[in-house]
Ligand code: FES
């Protein structure tokens with residue numbers, strides 16, 4: 277079941293222009309585009325007239341013209357013209373979803389109630405600024421949203437699935453701390469690895485060699501937003517008591533988890549770093565590495581889903597490393613239960 281009354285990442289900002297993009301989000305077909313003035317718009321991808329996908333229409337100025345018989349809609353979804361007649365039935369309007377373009381991501385509110393703008397995740401790192409450089413991408417996975425949550429909340433898999441890039445032995449063996457914020461539903465998982473091997477992902481970009489302190493602090497805001505605070509620093513140099521941490525390298529690793537159907541999910545990813553700012557070569561390296569990492573997850577989740585589809589029951593044995601994933605499952609279950617009561 278989908279948690280409708282929430283914000284989800286719908287697209288990378290760079291994906292949208294005046295040629296509409298069709299994307300299935302929470303089971304609904306959505307047409308995303310920019311008007312000629314650059315405004316981002318999301319419509320139900322179904323013309324009220326005969327159901328033709330509006331994503332196959334054309335943007336003309338601030339309007340979208342259906343590609344079948346020419347019904348024309350303004351950016352709010354109001355039908356403003358029908359060829360051959362002046363009268364426009366009220367039911368000719370199309371559903372327009374609230375959208376917010378925030379830096380490199382475009383967010384969509386899929387709920388039927390008022391959009392809760394206060395609940396939009398804050399992503400200042402992903403908005404153009406002088407302190408962080410970003411790279412980003414998106415992958416579609418043929419697996420359920422829940423399998424992706426499990427994957428992201430238990431990073432011990434890095435050691436085995438991502439051995440050549442970000443996985444080192446200590447990721448799997450270092451104990452984690454898990455916290456759930458009952459107010460906000462945030463699930464936090466802390467893994468502080470001290471005096472450990474620096475994986476290629478970080479040694480190549482930070483220049484640190486040999487042992488480092490490597491911290492991974494996950495902050496998951498269910499259902500759709502995940503932020504991993506990664507800190508790489510020379511050994512035994514923690515942040516100062518006032519919070520300053522200038523001797524460390526920081527990377528924020530973002531995932532927008534957007535269910536497409538019950539068995540497919542969009543994995544929007546982004547990396548923001550506070551070092552090697554604006555260096556193209558580092559951008560290209562990180563983008564290539566992260567694409568590879570994401571593809572390894574995609575391949576693993578695709579096969580897990582296909583095996584799950586073969587079985588009637590999935591049996592599992594949970595162990596210590598699963599505490600973050602289990603906490604997220606509990607939070608999601610209670611959000612789903614609350615949603616069914618509404
Ligand atoms: S289906 Fe869109 S105008 Fe006819």
Ligand SMILES: [Fe+2]
Nearest residue numbers: 433438569573
């Ligand atoms: Fe992974």
